[in-house]
Amino acid sequence: MSALTAGRWRQALLLAGVLGIAANLRPAITSVSPVLAAIGSALGLGGVGLAVLATIPIGCFALLAPASLPLQRRVGLEPAVLLILVMLSGGLLLRLIDAAPALYLGTAIAGSAIAMANVLVPAIVKRDFPNRVGLVTGLYITTLYIAAATAAGVSVPLMRASALGWRAALGFWAIPAIGGVFLWLPQVRHGVGRSPLTTRGGGFARMIRNPLAWAVTMFMGLQSLGYYGVLSWLPSILHSIGIAPGRAGLMLSISTIVALPSTLITPLLAVRGRDQRGLMVAVTGFTLIGYAGLTLVPGLAPWVWIVIIGLGQGAMFPLAMTLIVLRAGGPMEAMALSAFAQTIGYAVSVIGPLGMGVLHTMSGVWWPSMAFLTATLIPTFAFGLRAARSETLTLDAMRATV
Template sequence: MALIVVALNLRPAIVAMSPLLDEVRSATGLTSTAAGLLTTLPVLCFGLFAPVAPRLARKAGMEASPLVVLVVLLAGVGLRLAGSVTALFAGTFLVGVAIAMGNVLLPGIIKRDFPHKAGLMTGLYSMALFGGAALAAGLTVPVQHAASLGWRPALALWGVLAVIAVLCWAPQLSTEHRDMAPSHPVRAVRGLWREPLAWYVALFMGFQSLNYYTATAWLPAIFTAHGMSAGQAGWMLSLSSILGIVSSLAGPVLAGRTRSQGWLAVVAAVLCCAGLAGMMAAPVTGAWVWMVLLGLGQGVAISVSLALIVLRAPDARHAAQLSSMAQCVGYLLAALGPLVLGAVHDATHDWTTALTVLAALLVPQTLFGVLAGRDRYVGRHERQAAAQGPVRHTDAEVEWASIGADADGTR
């Protein structure tokens, strides 16, 4: 339960910005492109700072590391209360760094503590991500209006959820878990960055994340541009996240029962495309329908992308390396989405064109999902090199390999 509460904190501090984005732009004078950068910055941090998580786990230990993540998250949320644009961006940067480390650490803890229930726990973890996003999207503006708050305090309110998570996780410090780092030398994975299959998994992760974070950043602004109130626009985004909770639990279950998962990538893309097409045709009139379709599609896509990391890896060692690669490459690609869509809107002053671009990006998402969904394992280059004898590995390679170790230090 404590792990799920921590996972609930990995989206609200980002998503809460979306329904307030128009107010933030008006108060600060930010352009659409600059506002897109504000929503892109955390996702960029996801990719850049994912490699920090294994080092944190080794230095602080797997039980203390989530507390460090939550403290950094609280620091970022608090910094955004300051009255300058610089502080707003700096606080958002810290939020992104914290969540980047949490994104890597929590799946590792699931591998260690729930080795025989990894599929179920991955589904619950995905549900927690969508649940936190739904809470932030739906409650930020209503709570702001009910309490007569400015946009800065409304953003800071989500620090309360982080405090609750600290209280829930603190007892874990007294548990007797062995650290994830093994006590013997670790053989690191070789050649993963040269394998097409690993790139397919990483790029599917990237394009589905790009779709999700771009839609999350701009959909409320699109709704309000067509006459919807900010509060109702936030609830539309919340509805999308709620439906994502349902499909994100079903995705890993279905993925684990079939030899190939490419068909799930196709289903996800069709649902998302239908939702985006509806947004272009009748954004307000059919808003509920479009958000249901988009939420279901996004939930399937994100949960399948997480499941593919496990399914395409022959063991925990490869899963850890593939996870780090997929999150690094994937989130760096996803970070471009909100910024590009904001720039397209600035250039055309038309949300239909921007949504068309977003829908077109579902084509490579589907392609890489189908290629990543084929029933095979990564590790081909390592098997080819096995006959060449032992090699020397860097500390960084050993850290990445050790993050996937089981509780007893074996593979």
């Protein structure tokens, strides 16, 4: 085999491994909301307990994202990803146990693994696919959305088809996670000769003084606030207007499926323009229409609002991920900015599902929760415009200015 052929084969294996990671970063979360009522009934959890369950993964995203940096420095990028996938598999298997502590602990372990994987993937893309950032990011997030939609759509059928009930709907996703472990194994062998990436001492901390890093971070956090708010409570909102739980779960799945075109196209458009401000106007405006419709007239045309929200949110998340890569000057900056954006950003996003749950508990209706979600698009747009400017940050330059 020639060196050129071998190189292409390694690239293909790496892309398959990256997509294998993507396939396992959302089912642990999207499989929960369609069966929340069944979980609450089986385990005696009230509204607060279920809100906490829905919020655990996002809290883990905020708290555990920085842990990926020392892990990667200690063992290397490829072994770190392997350990994370093993951790994810263990957390999902733990949710097969019929007990609330196991459910909460398994969700926390899985959420922690996802948090660390979220940070490392942009570094892989920046390092190994520097000339295909838009394409690889689009494929990565499209795979992520397909897996998310599948998990949301089949949770209720899995629950009904198995004697394990809701545990089958959640624990089933350990199977593709274990598959992801085996798919990533070749990368550990190929990465043996590679040195771990280093953030050159304090790269994460330097982001605190950088306005561009904050703009990317807040856009990441605020768009995630909306995404996880919808993800956690959309089935319940739809059920409140007379839609059956199974159909509500299917509609959540559909909202993710219709996002696929915008998910794939957005990164490709983002890398073509000199900056991304026009794209930012389009995606936030589209999302605003969907949020406003679900707030003001949810029962008038729920499918329309679901499709519009799916398309809008389907563009915002890949745009946020692409901005992390585009605004970073290299793979080390991408990893540091990714960790910073996801640590702070996901701390902000916790307000989404938790705040919506609290507002609903206080009012007994869902429109205040959706009005709150709609209002968050104002700062989302403001920070997004700043993050969309054609600038890059480098750790060396930041070192000189600190």
